[in-house]
Amino acid sequence: MITNRQSGTRIDEIADKIFRISTPVPSMPGGFSFNQYLIVDDSPLLFHMGLRRMFPLVREAVAAVIPPGTLRFVGLSHYEADECGSMNDWLAVAPSAEPLCGQVAKLVSVDDVADRPARALADGETMPLGTHTVTWLDTPHLPHAWECGYLFENTTRTLLCGDLFTQGGADCPPVTQADILGPSEKFRKAMDYFSHTTNARAMLDRIAKMGPRTLACMHGSAWRGDGAALLQALAEALEE
Numbered sequence: 001m002i003t004n005r006q007s008g009t010r011i012d013e014i015a016d017k018i019f020r021i022s023t024p025v026p027s028m029p030g031g032f033s034f035n036q037y038l039i040v041d042d043s044p045l046l047f048h049m050g051l052r053r054m055f056p057l058v059r060e061a062v063a064a065v066i067p068p069g070t071l072r073f074v075g076l077s078h079y080e081a082d083e084c085g086s087m088n089d090w091l092a093v094a095p096s097a098e099p100l101c102g103q104v105a106k107l108v109s110v111d112d113v114a115d116r117p118a119r120a121l122a123d124g125e126t127m128p129l130g131t132h133t134v135t136w137l138d139t140p141h142l143p144h145a146w147e148c149g150y151l152f153e154n155t156t157r158t159l160l161c162g163d164l165f166t167q168g169g170a171d172c173p174p175v176t177q178a179d180i181l182g183p184s185e186k187f188r189k190a191m192d193y194f195s196h197t198t199n200a201r202a203m204l205d206r207i208a209k210m211g212p213r214t215l216a217c218m219h220g221s222a223w224r225g226d227g228a229a230l231l232q233a234l235a236e237a238l239e240e
Ligand SMILES: [Fe+2]
Pocket: 078, 080, 144, 163
């Protein structure tokens, strides 16, 4: 469903009660997209929040599904503007919302810049939202930032995988079963946005063991299929 005609921002359900909000940016070279994911439950969660300048568009898209003021958590994988530039705007419109992140992000950045303290999840910690439950996974420097981590939603086996599998293009479909590793490798090679951590394989193996069925990418399409196999294929590609 398109929620803003001028920008082309849209919201689509990609797993049970998990919605992808996507804003295309055709003016960037090759086109690009910024996605946020909304988990609708007793404690609604938005992961990530989006750029500060995109806040009105993302709020409008959230409002198509739930009142934005009812958000309980606004999460981030790592501290960058596309993850959390709009954090204080969200905290202002949603009075019971808390920033949600890993322990390093809370310590290093979030508790300084956010208008309310963050709820930090420890590595492997699980938190119920209602029918959904999310587990935090620390992934330092994968693909970048010391504080980086992901949320895994256990009932739908959806990995909210941030910048992993970033695909260029402004008009990617909401969900695809087509190859996203090829396009994301093309993007990685051109942009060199991965750190050179030597722990990537161990971290990818650990996430693969959780058996994700949907990968909720921050840039490009979400993907459905054998997530473990795709994560292993990424680990291979990083070692080439
Ligand atoms: Fe990033």
